[in-house]
Amino acid sequence: MDGLLHLINLCWGFMAVHEVVRSLFVAICALVFMLTIVLVVIWMERKVAADIQSRIGVIRTGGPFCFLLQSLADALKLLLKEDLRPTGADRWPFYIAPYLVFLPAFMAYLILPFSATWIPQNLKIGILFYSAISSVPVLGIVMAGWASNNKWSLFGGMRAAAQLISYELPLAMAILAIVLLHGTLETSAIVQDQWHHWWLMLITLPSFLIFLTAGLAEVSRTPFDLPEAESELVSGFNTEYSGMRFATFFLAEFSASFFISALAVTLFLGGWSLWGVDTWCAANIFHLDVSQWNVAIPATIPFLMKVCWFGIFMVKSFLVLWILMWIKWTLPRLRIDQVLNFGWKVLLPLGLLNLLVMSVVGLYMRPIEPKMAISLNAPVSLPTSDSHAILPATANFRLPAAAKSRIPHPPAAPSAHPSVRQPDGHGRQ
């Protein structure tokens, strides 16, 4: 019995069960949030399109709720449809492809800082995580195009592969420029860096434009929506999909659209902050103690404040998304060779140039700390003193704490990093 308890204790700690439970809870919350957002985004797309086309949009389902229930009705309809698979379609790629496209779109939400301390997983490699998983949908789309046993779907899949791969580089260049400027990959840290410095928006403007353009291409929105060009390919790679599988593609596309807007807001437009106006309001209207807010977000911030920040974040994201929709409903579509031409010969050189300029700017704004320099003798990223012989899989690797410094401010106290929980032994009790 004693041995059993010891074994359970070992397993609990080893497998960090409570960490798993927490992560599961967070993941489910993020999924629910994402699906709700997607429904709202679909409704918004239809309304914006109708408005631009001088007509009224959604007018049928859900009257009292501003017809927001229309998207829910559409989702239910898709759920109830017959699930078809064409004869001759490659079974397993056909089944798996929608999920390969959907999962990265969902996982990306984990790194979005919705509010000051509200981030599903504050990964230290936040942006890098997104860059990495954003390559996976390409695989899904190509699988869908190939497995459909349909020449038109194949065309769509091939075009999508070429386009998505081509535009990953300029997107990464734009993101890298921001990372160099702020000196961190953590999304929450990037937002805090921009908090009281609205003028950063002016410096990052070229990166913002490159990011938006490459982002439009990455989520296959007009003018880059060739992979699903309806008038040419009868819906491209998802022609042969019906019912819930089609719904998965559809959800993934709209969720990616929202995500790109949210990411743009996070990286370039100050995220959940209002560039200092919020701290001023908190200080003068709500009479909160904002003295420590430059350095760390204390745990005593009222819930209402966090909700306000969340609201600001959502408003900004929807604003950027509205601009993307505006673009979609105005411009015609580019041909694939023009898309690739533009990506490689125009956007990539611009991205590189921008990266060069921003690295100089970043260097000027943040001189390299000696501790950040990599010593040739010492191993990189040593864990701190409370490391353990066996590192559980869920450990957060931590760089030496003093390596984090902000744009001209008194250097932060090493252990008071704002949005990470205090180290408590990696989830062990």
Place this chain on the structure above:
Amino acid sequence: MLRDFRLPEFDAPPVELPELEQAHDTTIVSMGPQHPSTHGVLRLMLKMDGETVIKLAPVIGYLHRGTEKLAEHRTYTMIIPYTDRLDYLSSMYMNMGYVLAVEKLLGIEPPPRARYLRTAVAELQRLASHLIWLGTFALDLGAATMFIYPFRERETILDLFERLCGARMTYNYFRFGGVMADCPPNWIQEVHAYLHEQEVRLKEYEAVLTKNPIFLARTQRVGYISGKDAIDYGLSGPSLRGSGVHFDVRKDDPYEAYGEVDFNVATDNAGDCYARYLVRLEEMRQSIRIVRQCLEKMEDGEVQTKLPRAIKPPVGEAYVRVEAPRGNFGVFVVSDGGPMPVRVRFRSPSFANLSALDHMCRGMKLADVIAILGSIDIVLGEVDR
């Protein structure tokens, strides 16, 4: 020249592309009869090397209804509704072509008011047809909003036609010797109001498309056909005038009231999709001019000459051609003195325009095929009859 900026001269792409013909990895793709962009039931068989078209073979006949055979078993007046259904997007013009041919056989002329009314109505029909073309062309290229705006204006024209003759699409309005009925009160004022709004809206469409770099990239140097080749294929209408050939039946061979109104013929030298687009936009502006002049010159009077109940043209044949929105629409009627014609032949412009599609699409990408098909503006009802 219709445009105020020019691309530098470029060498016309060759029609025969031997290096492509030798390609090994070719696919034969069928843009089947049901497809969002083929403007009707048309099948295009494409031989492609990746995204490049090597050869293209259209397959038509899906909408063949045997109109010419039917016409041999109907009286002359009963054939008029059949003509509506040939090019159903410019029904008034189909009516006009046939009615003019039979009137030539009969040797009668409509009264002046009918002549001006017919011309005004025909030009309004040209506006409606070009609006559909603009909407679907933009939609094929991806600009979904530019699909809605022209259709909004077309709704006004259809409402005008409904007030005039009771139908929105297949009108059966023309009669031998005139038209079915005079226009209702206030109709002319409504037409003037519409024309005024259309002018404003045309500027709006231009603002969205004409100088848009994406639109230019998709339509310039795409679907080139030289003037000489266009004539050789028997192209007509904006497809021919976009290649620099000044052939417009309204000027070369005036009919109805076209000899008495002042208008320009739109041409452009580039021979690509963009040229055809510019030509049609200019035609719309000229149509507005023509309608205004016709309505001003129209005086009170009858709208149909008195004819016997049973129409029996004397023995003979007549060939009349009109400038339909899609091109040179010819009607050939052979009569043996009886109540039904011996032969009615409809020379449809879209039939000839479509035959040149292969020539225009060689070496182009798949996306360009859609753009080119949209720019030559065919209607399958007319191609197949």
Place this chain on the structure above:
Amino acid sequence: MDFKSFTTQFANLLTNVEERDGVWQLTTEPRKLHALLTELRALFAYPEDLTCVDEGEQLRVFYRLYDPASRQLAHVYVRLPHTGGHLTTASDLWRGYEWQEREVFDLFGIIFDGHPDLRRILTWDGFQGHPLLKDYQIDNEDSSWRIPEEDNDAIIDLLNR
């Protein structure tokens, strides 16, 4: 070249000439048709129409040519027997006649020798008969509602040629 000089120069190719309302009306024999059209090619660039009229005992094929530069029209008539008529193709002179000749073949049964791709164009694959002939029996039975299989081989051959 005007009407008079043309008709005198090529009188051997023509059996009947007339000028009605400014339109040249030329009649010729089937075996001289191609030669006549070759001469006309230099004067008329635009192949406006090609059709056929079933006149009971014979078919009258009718070519309508136009020249945009001189605004001149010409009609060429050829008479053929009701069945088994052959004509040399004009598609080597004007590419616009390629499809028109296919249509005349489809609807009247006239064979154009030398045509690159003489297939039915408006009726479906496997259709029997030539509909616009006066003695074509209009099929009132229900069997006419069968939807036939499309014959892709002919088109694929054409594309691969």
